[in-house]
Amino acid sequence: MMRIGAAAATTGLTPRALRHYEEEGLLRPRRAPSGHREYGEADLRRLRVIRGLLDAGLTVADVRSLAHVLDEESARFSFGIRREEPEGCAVGEVSLHRLAELDARIEELTALRERLASRIAERFGAVFDTRPYAPGRAA
Known part of the structure; x- marks a missing residue:
């Protein structure tokens, strides 16, 4: 103990x-x-x-x-x-519910990222690289 x-x-x-x-x-x-x-x-x-x-x-x-x-x-x-x-366990149900919530959040964040990248491109043109970050790529 x-x-x-x-x-x-x-x-x-x-x-x-x-x-x-x-x-x-x-x-x-x-x-x-x-x-x-x-x-x-x-x-x-x-x-x-x-x-x-x-x-x-x-x-x-x-x-x-x-x-x-x-x-x-x-x-x-x-x-x-x-x-x-x-019996009586909701592991599958709970897990699928959480995965669905994560998928919805990913969709929302992806749409938000696309809106932001679009606004940056509209306002500043090619000054900023709005491609998704990739390791090894110069920032």
Whole structure:
């Protein structure tokens, strides 16, 4: 068992993030008689899964909707391994919804970029290179 600072350091998170995940219902660390949070190996595994899902683009609300299948003990599948979804799990639905939102944002940003490039070209002509940035190309 370890306290919040050690658990945060081990998982690459901050103590504030761990407290936030607890407030959001994603994590339930044990409490010592003194009231300090104590984290075990199962908590650390869960934190790594939460972090991975958030880094992949899911929101805290998305992860909360999947909370009942985050632990290896309660899930019949592991993220990254193709298996059947546990009954009542919305992994596919949540993921497809998030992907659709990202696609919509990409479309909006692409249209915004095109409008800006067009206005720059109209106003300044060839003074500015408005082609999309490409690594290795002189800015």
